[in-house]
Structures are given as structure tokens and as C-alpha cells.
């Protein structure tokens with residue numbers, strides 16, 4: 001089965017355009033394509049050149065289109081992420097960097113910057129593509145007040161690209177340490193996961209992972225209990241994961257599409273996904289598998305399911321001890337299986353979400369709580385007959401009408417004000 005092209009990817013591109021508009025750079029793959037296949041044409045060819053701010057031109061959705069007025073901040077999905085001021089930089093790396101000075105005049109390479117960065121450092125990566133042909137290990141420890149920050153140099157875009165490594169190779173980018181902050185970076189074409197996070201208390205903001213050969217962002221360490229000392233309390237905020245896929249490979253750990261999610265929280269506790277966008281990954285959008293007390297909010301998942309992928313938008317649990325995943329103000333549409341699925345997680349809560357045109361809207365277990373959700377146009381029905389269901393759209397009279405069913409519209413899946421459903425679903429109160 002090919003990629004599901006559900007209304008194209010213009011909503012995603014629109015959100016990304018907002019992101020890039022604010023950061024003042026464009027990676028060149030959003031402009032004018034409009035289709036399902038995002039090819040990154042042009043980025044590689046630019047080598048180490050600085051990416052230029054002149055063409056955040058996609059304009060999908062028309063937000064901020066003509067007069068240069070700022071695009072409205074979307075209440076759900078990625079929001080603009082403001083760059084850290086250049087004057088804060090303490091370490092500078094560049095694609096062609098060398099030596100150990102790590103200054104603007106003499107930038108070092110990525111690995112030297114990673115080695116040198118300690119609590120309180122601000123490491124800027126100059127724009128361009130970094131060939132990730134060796135392990136990258138963020139293994140230090142920052143603190144809550146003095147994190148270790150890595151970010152694209154203001155106005156530029158640093159791309160960590162694994163395409164020179166054979167698919168299935170074990171070269172990875174990992175955060176094994178704690179209190180790292182990674183902002184405004186792009187990670188693509190890695191031979192397995194885009195970014196692995198076995199560490200704790202890290203923050204990703206405005207990071208984009210795509211076309212990696214397993215999951216885009218995976219928080220994962222061991223399944224040993226009690227959870228908390230690894231793979232815990234990490235936050236992904238305003239991040240995008242798309243077109244991560246593992247179909248067609250016969251390699252241990254790959255599953256012909258079935259193991260590449262947008263964001264996986266495989267174990268650990270109290271991890272959070274906020275205001276993210278995931279689409280066209282081969283397995284699920286967001287999968288909290290065997291984690292506990294996870295939070296997923298204000299996030300969009302669409303068009304999942306390629307080859308043998310499970311094809312859920314949000315999968316809120318899995319094997320024991322998975323429990324208490326909380327999903328609120330999220331939108332799932334165009335996924336080939338369930339929009340939002342408890343997947344045998346214990347004590348899962350789905351509150352104020354909207355599903356649209358998935359196979360089924362919601363899949364609940366006996367102890368799942370589902371309240372104030374909207375399901376519409378899901379071909380196999382709104383919900384199964386299980387769980388604790390309170391004031392959801394299917395429990396009300398009438399039919400949900402939306403202001404728009406066009407993903408490029410800012411009113412996509414927002415209920416009509418007087419239709420009797422505006423007080424529930426993902427947009428309630430927003």
C-alpha cells in the first residue's frame with residue numbers, strides 16, 4: 001500500500017511554515033510541493049550555505065498570506081518557537097567545522113560541540129547539513145536552571161542527516177543524559193530512529209524528524225521497574241514527525257511498516273507530548289506503549305498506516321505496566337485504523353478530543369474514561385461499547401457539523417457555534 005494522501009499534507013505544511021516563518025528560515029521542501037511526498041529537494045544541494053529567510057512561501061491555509069501580518073498561533077498543533085538570541089551562544093559548530101575553539105570565527109564540528117557542552121552552555125549549530133556517519137551521544141547532565149542547549153544558529157536551520165549510513169545500521173543520535181534542551185533542529189534519513197531518548201528531564205522544542213527508518217522520536221530505555229531513573233519526564237513541544245517508515249526492510253527490529261511511529265514513548269513515566277504534529281508515519285502517530293502517566297495534548301495525528309503498520313492516530317498504552325495515559329484536545333483524522341486507541345493501557349483518559357474519518361473514532365477498554373469527545377465520519381463507527389463514557393458527541397442528539405472539513409482551513413474540525421457541539425471536542429474553550 002502506498003502512502004495515504006489524505007487531503008495532501010497542507011495542514012502539516014502550514015504548521016511547519018508557521019514554525020519556519022518565525023525562525024526566519026525555510027528548508028526548501030515545503031514551498032510549492034503541496035503533495036504527499038516531501039523530498040527535501042534543494043537542502044542537500046545547498047551544502048553548508050546558510051538557509052535564507054526569503055521563502056517561507058508555502059502559504060498553505062492562507063494564514064498571514066498577503067500583507068505580512070503574522071500568522072495566527074494555532075491553538076492545536078505546533079506553535080512558533082522563538083530562537084534564542086545569538087548573543088547567548090557559548091559554543092558554535094558548523095557542518096565544515098574543525099578544531100576545538102568552537103567559536104563563530106573557528107567553529108568546531110558537531111561531535112566536538114557535544115563533547116564540550118556542559119550545564120549552562122548554549123551550543124549553536126550553523127545552518128546546513130551535518131553528515132551523521134558516527135554515533136552522537138548527548139551524555140552530559142545539565143540542571144533544571146542550567147540546561148545544556150543545542151539549537152540552530154538564529155535564522156538558520158541545522159539538519160542532522162543520516163543518509164550516508166546504510167539503512168538498519170546502529171548509528172543513532174541519543175540523549176542519554178539529562179536536562180538537555182534541543183530546539184529548532186531537523187533530523188532526517190537516520191538508519192533507525194531519528195532521535196532516541198533514554199535519558200530523563202530533557203526538552204525538545206520545534207524539532208522536526210522525518211524520513212527516518214524507524215520511529216521519528218523515541219523515548220525508550222529498559223522495561224525495568226520502578227520507572228523514573230531513565231526515559232522519564234521528557235517533554236516534546238511544538239515538534240513535527242512525519243514520513244518515518246520501516247516498510248520493505250527485512251532487518252531485526254523492523255517490521256515492514258509496523259515499528260515506525262511518529263513519536264513513541266516505549267517505557268518510563270511522566271513524559272509529555274504537547275502541541276506536536278505527526279503524519280504519514282508507517283505505524284502509529286503517537287504510541288505510549290508500556291509507559292506510565294504520560295500526557296499527550298493539543299496534538300494532531302493524521303494519515304497513518306503504511307504496509308503492515310498498525311495505523312492508529314494515538315495509541316495510549318500497550319503491555320503492562322502501561323497505565324494512565326491522558327489525551328486531551330487532540331485531533332486524529334484520516335488514520336487507517338483507530339483515531340484514538342487505548343490499546344490495552346490501564347486507566348486511560350480521553351478528554352475533549354476530535355476524531356474524523358478514521359476507520360473508527362475511539363477504541364476504549366473497560367476502565368478507559370472518555371468524556372466530551374467528538375467523533376465524526378469514522379467509517380466503522382464512533383466508538384466501541386466499553387469504558388466510562390460521559391457527554392461525548394455520540395451520546396448527544398443531532399449530527400456534528402464543522403465550520404470546515406478542509407485541513408488547510410484554520411477552522412478545520414471546529415464545530416459550528418450553534419450546532420450543539422461547540423462545547424465539546426478538541427477546540428472546546430480554545
Ligand SMILES: [Ca+2]
Nearest residue numbers: 258259283310
Ligand atoms: Ca506496530
Ligand SMILES: [Ca+2]
Nearest residue numbers: 261283284287
Ligand atoms: Ca506503534
